[in-house]
Amino acid sequence: MIVQLTADEAAFRDEVRAFLDQALTPALRLAGHRTSGIFTEYPANNQWHQALATRGWSVPHWPVAHGGTGWTPMQHWLFASECAAADAPRIAPMGPGMVGPVIIAFGTPEQQQRWLPGIRAGTDYWCQGYSEPGSGSDLASLQCKAVLDGDHYVLNGTKIWTTHAHHANRMFCLVRTTRAPKPQQGISFLCFDMDLPGISVRPIPSVSGDHELNQVFFDDVRVPASGLIGKPDDGWTVAKYLLQHERGGAWAPYLRSRWRRLQRALDQAFDGARRGCAEHHDLRLKLADAHVRIESLQALELATLRARQRGVDDPAAPSIGKLLGTELKQRLTELHVQIAGPAATLRVPMEDAAAHALALAEDPLFAMSSYLNDRAASIYAGTNEVQRNLVAAQLLR
Amino acid sequence: MTDLDDTEQALVESLRRWLADHVDTATQARADLPPAPPVWRALADDLGLLGAGLPEAAGGLGGGLRAQLLVLQTLGEALAAEPYRSAALVGGAALQAGASPLLQGLVQGDVLPAWAHTEPGARGLDDPLSTTLQPQGAGWRLHGRKSAVVAAAQATHVIVTATLQGQPVVLCVDAAAPGITRRDVRTLDGGGAQELQFDDTPLPADARLGGADLLQRLQDLAVLGLCAESLGVTQRLLDDTREHLRTRSQFGVPLASQQVLQHRLADMHIARLQAQALTAAVAAGVDAATADERALAVSSAKVAAGRACRVVGQGAVQLHGAMGVTEEAAVGRWFRRATQIEALCGSSAQHLRRIDALLNLDR
Numbered sequence: 001m002i003v004q005l006t007a008d009e010a011a012f013r014d015e016v017r018a019f020l021d022q023a024l025t026p027a028l029r030l031a032g033h034r035t036s037g038i039f040t041e042y043p044a045n046n047q048w049h050q051a052l053a054t055r056g057w058s059v060p061h062w063p064v065a066h067g068g069t070g071w072t073p074m075q076h077w078l079f080a081s082e083c084a085a086a087d088a089p090r091i092a093p094m095g096p097g098m099v100g101p102v103i104i105a106f107g108t109p110e111q112q113q114r115w116l117p118g119i120r121a122g123t124d125y126w127c128q129g130y131s132e133p134g135s136g137s138d139l140a141s142l143q144c145k146a147v148l149d150g151d152h153y154v155l156n157g158t159k160i161w162t163t164h165a166h167h168a169n170r171m172f173c174l175v176r177t178t179r180a181p182k183p184q185q186g187i188s189f190l191c192f193d194m195d196l197p198g199i200s201v202r203p204i205p206s207v208s209g210d211h212e213l214n215q216v217f218f219d220d221v222r223v224p225a226s227g228l229i230g231k232p233d234d235g236w237t238v239a240k241y242l243l244q245h246e247r248g249g250a251w252a253p254y255l256r257s258r259w260r261r262l263q264r265a266l267d268q269a270f271d272g273a274r275r276g277c278a279e280h281h282d283l284r285l286k287l288a289d290a291h292v293r294i295e296s297l298q299a300l301e302l303a304t305l306r307a308r309q310r311g312v313d314d315p316a317a318p319s320i321g322k323l324l325g326t327e328l329k330q331r332l333t334e335l336h337v338q339i340a341g342p343a344a345t346l347r348v349p350m351e352d353a354a355a356h357a358l359a360l361a362e363d364p365l366f367a368m369s370s371y372l373n374d375r376a377a378s379i380y381a382g383t384n385e386v387q388r389n390l391v392a393a394q395l396l397r
Numbered sequence: 398m399t400d401l402d403d404t405e406q407a408l409v410e411s412l413r414r415w416l417a418d419h420v421d422t423a424t425q426a427r428a429d430l431p432p433a434p435p436v437w438r439a440l441a442d443d444l445g446l447l448g449a450g451l452p453e454a455a456g457g458l459g460g461g462l463r464a465q466l467l468v469l470q471t472l473g474e475a476l477a478a479e480p481y482r483s484a485a486l487v488g489g490a491a492l493q494a495g496a497s498p499l500l501q502g503l504v505q506g507d508v509l510p511a512w513a514h515t516e517p518g519a520r521g522l523d524d525p526l527s528t529t530l531q532p533q534g535a536g537w538r539l540h541g542r543k544s545a546v547v548a549a550a551q552a553t554h555v556i557v558t559a560t561l562q563g564q565p566v567v568l569c570v571d572a573a574a575p576g577i578t579r580r581d582v583r584t585l586d587g588g589g590a591q592e593l594q595f596d597d598t599p600l601p602a603d604a605r606l607g608g609a610d611l612l613q614r615l616q617d618l619a620v621l622g623l624c625a626e627s628l629g630v631t632q633r634l635l636d637d638t639r640e641h642l643r644t645r646s647q648f649g650v651p652l653a654s655q656q657v658l659q660h661r662l663a664d665m666h667i668a669r670l671q672a673q674a675l676t677a678a679v680a681a682g683v684d685a686a687t688a689d690e691r692a693l694a695v696s697s698a699k700v701a702a703g704r705a706c707r708v709v710g711q712g713a714v715q716l717h718g719a720m721g722v723t724e725e726a727a728v729g730r731w732f733r734r735a736t737q738i739e740a741l742c743g744s745s746a747q748h749l750r751r752i753d754a755l756l757n758l759d760r
Contacts, residue, residue: 004685267760288753292700296671299678303399310400320667385660392659395639395666 005078012075016082023051024086032087034350034362036369037210038376040089042125042167048089049096049122059096059120066104066112067120073305080250084257092164094126095119099172099191102242106189106230115170115191127194129159129173129216130239137386139174140183140236144218146175146190148225148232153177153190155198155221161380165201165214169194178233189235191227198222208372209347243382244318250305251325252298258332259294263287265339265363286335293331297324316394319387326377326384333371340364344371398467398625398677408464409471412444416475422587422730434509434548436477440485441506447485448504451493456504462618462680466625473629476734479588480548482622483512487615491556491567494614495606499554499569510569511552512619513543513593514612522616522743522751528559528595530566530605537561537600539570542593549591550581557595558612565609574598586734613688617695620742621683624676624702627738631669631705634713634731638662641717658716665712672698672705693755696748703739703748710735 005013024032028051031044039045052058060076062068071079100119103112118124135142144157155175165171171194178186194201198221204213230238266287270280304317314320337344343364350369353362378384401409419439440446450465451457458464465486472478485503488510492500502508516527528541539559549555555570570577576598579591642653642662652658679694686694710732714721717728724730739745 004682263756284753284757285749288749288756289700291752291756292697292749293671295694295697296675296701299674300671302678303674306400320670323667324671388660388663389656391663391666395662396643396653396659 005074009074009078013078013082016079017086019055019057020082020086020088023055024048024088028089029087032089034366035090036350036366037206037208037212037373038380039092039164039212042164044089045092046122046125049091052091053121058091058122059100061097062100062104062120066116073302073309077250077253077302077305081253081256084254085260087257090254092125094128094164094168094172095122095124098128098242099126102172102189102229102238103191105241106238111191111226111229118170124170125164125168126170126172127162127165127168127216129162129171131161132158133160133215137383139239140187142174142176142187144173144175146177146188146223148177149222151225152222153188153225153228155190155218155223157218159216159218160214161204162201162214162216163212165194165216166203166211171216172229174235174239177235180233184236186233187235187239188232189229189238190223191229192221192223196221196223206373207375208369210369210373212373250298250301251321251328252294252301255294255297255325255328255332258329259287259290262290262332262336262339265336265367268361268363269339269341283335283339286338290328290332290335293328297328300324314394316391319382319390322381323384323387323391329377330374333367333374336367337371340367344368398463398470398628398680399673400677401467405460405464405467408446408449408460409467412446412468412471413474415439415444416472416477420475420477422476422727434480434551436472437480437484437509437551438506440481441504447481447489447506450486451489451500451504455493455500462621462683463677466621466676466680469622469625470629470632473626473734474633476586476630476730478622478626478629479584479586480509480511480551482619482626483547484509484552486622487512487619488554488556490618491606491611491615492569494611495567495569497569497606502553508554509548509552510554510556511546511549511572512615513546513549513555514558514616514619515544515546517542517544517592519544520743520747521741522747526558526560526565528557530559530561530568530600533599536602537568537604539568539576539595539598539600541595543595544592545582545584545590546593547584547588547590549579549593550589555593556606556615565612567606567608567611567615568600568604569606570595570598570600570604574600585737587730610688613692616742617683617691620695620699621676621680623738623742624672624698625680627702627706627735628669628673628676630731630735630738631665631672631709634709634728634735635662635665635669637728637731638665638713638716652716661712661716665709668705668708672701675701689755689758693752696743696751696755699743699748700745700752703745706735706739 028044028048031040049058059067060069060071064070096119103115132142132144146153146155172191174187175190176186177188180186198219200217202215203211204215205211266283344367348360348365350362350365353360353365446468448457449460449468450462453459469478469482472481489503499508530537530539552572554572557568557570559566576596578594582590584590642658645652676698679698683691713728714732717726720726721728
């Protein structure tokens with residue numbers, strides 16, 4: 001799209017570029033480039049987070065008083081675009097994007113003092129305890145129980161689909177503190193350390209072969225009551241606020257960078273005698289179609305940002321953003337597999353692809369891994385069916 | 398179009414009110430073609446909108462492209478966008494480019510310049526022109542055939558595209574010039590058009606308004622105007638469908654309570670939102686764009702608008718049930734226009750090919 005930058009915006013973009021040139025080491029870029037799952041590998045994620053923190057850019061969306069940057073929507077958009085174009089690792093959102101804003105909105109000054117600095121600096125790594133084996137889309141039916149005993153809650157039950165629980169040192173968690181007539185009542189929002197006695201983590205391998213997901217078990221875990229965020233039994237209010245944050249944000253800059261990668265992959269797959277053949281032609285038209293979809297999403301995201309700045313908030317906007325962003329990403333990963341062809345059906349770790357006298361291309365391996373991992377995109381953070389329910393509810397109010 | 402300021406909001410509201418009182422789409426499709434486009438005179442006299450986007454020096458309001466697209470979107474809600482798109486938007490831009498003294502007449506409603514670009518067999522985008530212009534004395538003579546020229550029967554002038562020694566030219570032809578044969582036809586949306594044959598039609602020296610650059614710009618404007626109109630068409634389709642789901646009951650419950658219908662409605666809404674955001678963003682950027690950037694952006698908007706026309710149009714008919722395929726329910730008429738829009742000014746497939754070519758210019 002034709003995006004007109006003011007002189008200030010152009011200067012900001014150059015400042016971001018200069019920072020990325022200097023701070024993004026080849027190893028970090030490679031880790032970002034190989035991110036075929038939801039998050040970048042834990043060590044690179046943390047290293048990059050800390051580099052951003054040194055520059056003051058690790059939590060740009062937070063209020064300035066808590067370490068945010070106070071950028072305009074256009075600056076956020078430029079920053080996201082430049083990071084994506086430079087293959088920067090994708091910062092895991094559980095701390096900066098999810099529990100951070102919750103602690104800012106609902107936490108006591110003491111809680112903010114205790115947790116926000118670690119999130120900002122990237123010294124703490126959080127995981128999210130929401131879903132349970134019996135409570136997926138119907139989150140309010142959750143059963144994991146916390147009983148107050150003196151100044152501790154005693155936790156029993158289990159959480160599932162807990163991304164990177166095996167790396168996290170802290171967890172935020174929805175627990176049932178009271179049995180109430182409505183399932184949304186009696187839920188509380190608890191934060192605690194992952195090294196408490198009685199917590200165990202079971203890996204759940206993904207269809208891609210990656211280990212991102214886990215099930216977490218709680219066996220009489222004594223959690224300090226000072227970890228309660230907001231009022232007891234009022235966790236649903238907190239959870240809803242968090243979901244708005246989880247589904248917010250801009251997808252288009254990231255999708256545009258992925259689109260360029262597909263264009264490069266297509267050039268490589270169809271060079272020499274294959275250039276211009278019928279299949280090449282078909283795939284080019286599919287890329288052109290994806291271009292239109294990214295442009296549309298970008299225009300919508302920028303319009304939503306501008307409206308929000310004016311105080312006009314479409315309650316359906318987070319759901320629409322999640323639907324479009326995830327389904328477009330899935331479309332791109334599917335197209336990437338088509339571009340890669342049969343070479344995508346090998347199962348070789350990406351870092352081993354070239355490490356042999358008979359070298360293999362890495363990109364087809366990335367394509368398949370992304371495709372498999374990305375089937376989760378329309379399931380996590382509220383399935384896309386639930387999002388369509390929410391959009392329709394707004395339309396049919 | 399979104400983010401309307403107060404002036405724009407007032408413009409839309411007054412036009413919407415006037416249209417509600419004066420436009421009856423239920424009868425216009427079957428009635429004889431009126432001697433003048435029903436909305437044209439009022440747009441000049443009552444609403445003052447023919448010059449909404451034209452410079453104040455010519456008597457216009459100076460609102461630029463955005464104002465014209467807002468008018469078109471609102472006309473689209475009432476199925477009344479033609480000939481505003483072809484005559485005021487494209488014809489107006491042609492007259493403006495040629496610094497024609499007729500521009501003031503257009504603002505006042507006395508000049509109606511029909512846009513005659515399409516030829517028989519044309520596909521809508523990047524078509525070769527077989528209409529030719531040749532020097533004759535101090536002026537020119539024009540030879541060739543134009544097809545489906547909207548509002549040509551009511552036009553005072555015809556903006557004709559042709560080639561002069563192989564190069565494209567844009568011309569302004571007096572509708573009363575000799576050597577023009579006409580055939581009246583109706584269009585799918587109930588409007589009127591003409592087939593035109595020029596047989597050595599003599600033109601004065603100042604008939605030439607511009608060349609290849611102008612032709613490209615006018616075509617892009619025509620597409621963008623169509624996108625804006627489509628937003629009004631799909632808005633009405635969505636509004637009617639929403640109302641139908643709320644009020645119609647089957648199996649003892651409102652249709653609105655059925656999840657499968659809810660999800661289809663959500664997808665219709667989202668398709669339209671994207672087309673709307675992209676059309677507005679493209680319109681805001683075209684003046685500062687190079688010709689290639691403009692073409693890429695405009696084609697993208699057309700593909701998004703075409704998709705919205707199909708998703709919303711087909712969905713609206715389906716969710717209305719059998720009523721949706723009748724002449725009696727409004728949804729059928731708006732669906733016809735939505736279908737027409739996707740086929741005009743280049744199909745989605747053609748625009749995707751243009752996008753592909755523009756994305757690969759340096760490869």
